[in-house]
Amino acid sequence: GAGLIVAEGTSPSADGMGYCRTPGIYSSEQIAAWRKVTDAVHAAGGCIVLQLMHCGRVATHHNKPAGSKTVAPSAIKADVELFTDVVGMAATDMPHELSNAEVYDVIEDYRRAAINAREAGFDGVELHGTSGYLPMQFMSENANQRTDEFGGSVENRVRFPLLVLEAMSEAIGAGRVGFRFCPGNKFNDISDSQPAATLQALLDGIAGMDLAYLHIMKAHTRKVDAFAMAREQFNGPLIINDGFDRNSAIEMIDADAADAVSFARHYIANPNLVERFKEGRELAEFDRSTLYSGGAAGYSDYPA
Template sequence: MNTLLTPYSKGTLQLKNRLVMAPMTRSRAINNLPNDLMAAYYAQRTGAGLIITEGTAPSPDALGYSRIPGIFSNEQTNAWKAVTAAAHAAGTKIFLQLMHTGRIGHPANLPPGARVVGPSMTKAAGEIWTDAAGLQAYPEPHALTDEEVEAVIAEHVSAARNAIAAGFDGVELHGANGYLTEQFLNPHVNTRTDAWGGSIANRTRFTLRVVHDMAAAIGADKVGVRFSPYSTLGDLAPYDEQEVHETYARLAMELSQTGIAYLHIGVSAAIPQKTLDAIRRFKGTIILCNGLTPETAEATLHAGFADLVAFGRAFLANPDLEKRIATGAALNQPDFNTLYTPGSVGYTDYPTL
């Protein structure tokens, strides 16, 4: 396991090892505010070279799930400082993941005046949990006007500035899991006929504008993006394989030219090699995630596609994951019943060596 635990240096990513704690929604942010319990949770996992936080809302409309944090108010920005301080005290870099849930939300989870929005009025199938009313069907989203799309982009820029003010080393745009950024990419969800829909160039425009404008505001070396090509999470219907390939090849090329810090790829068996090859032309760091074990992660690094590897469930259940990898100790298994419940159980009470 030598490679996993060796330092990594590329651009501004100066990391003590190649282990990344993947972003994981944990729903502990009461009133959408980071708190001491969350700071303790992240502090326990600072064996990672890089932590990417749970998805965090850049605006009130983005708070689609119960108890997820935001980064759009002064109170939220200040509350995050305890988390970043804990990471930096341990020599760990920490990026904030910006997640706008788009149509994957419900009014019962949103503050007064906020609404469920999307690129089009295409409703998602299925149900979402709300603390107020239990499971509820997804509503029909409000289709963003051109002016409102520009406002959403500006909200991401403001949130990125807030993240830097809170002490984060950078931000990651969540462009996967069927949330707003990926909703713009998918032609079955994005049925617009204006400059934000239709062609691949138009459907990638939202992603590229958000990244470009955030990079201009805080520095390209402080921006990363998460993608999961060919994923159908969030009720995303699959579309033409060649078109998917061309979409992510274009994104990788454009983002490489922008000079951002990294691409974070949620890998699956559905991604053909030619798409991985196109993504690897990206000049920055590539992080690979999804279902890795310490053994497969080490093999992944030696295979050459990824520079860093991210662990989700393994870091969730093993605060001292780096020590367990170093010693070959057995890993705790996650308790799936407490993934999203409020409180410390299944959150900060996993045993360490």
């Protein structure tokens, strides 16, 4: 019933893995498995894109395939712990600092992942550019201490995500590529003292790319009105996210503040969310303790 499903954050490469039990899109087996999902969505008349999420330094070897590396803009550990199936909570690994040539190798990983996503039947891809993952690590002042073309100024620090978007757009068409971002998001040990400048540099960079959409989360700081800046300066479809319910979402659409509103928490507990919204029915509350825990509890056992 959704206008668009954005699938779970999925790694473009083995090096991009960080959490336990998360999917990838870099092997033939993964492509074949995802095809079952996309076929089911399309059979029901739906549309689905794959969110590409490279964890970068937010990773532990306990959650990564054998032979893979934990990589980052700089050799600086993320001050967070991650759950593993092996030892419970574990500190992140010290990341390998990507050389300039290796940065372009990662960009190629994203390009290939976009092609793989199309082969798996996805209608497009969304670059996960926030929540402390690799693109935001490049944009972060504390995670990126580089002195080459990818470090230093705001314009240099946004270069990586912009090149990734360009590569994926060239591979599958810009009209099948979206971008998700949240200014000032500190999740996973990220620091940005100039969130407005970062968002401005991104908006300047994607101007003219003709992306499928921009997916903006409510800014985690009072230093910037992310929704207003995106609506004013981005000339494509705008999706907004974070904390909306039925009425507040309708208000934003009616005010032309966005073209669409996305839901996560409500959809977890209400797979029939569209029908509940249409009929004004009460919503089930999601159980945070069961998120990413495996099994049916908190996944497929919510009441219809």
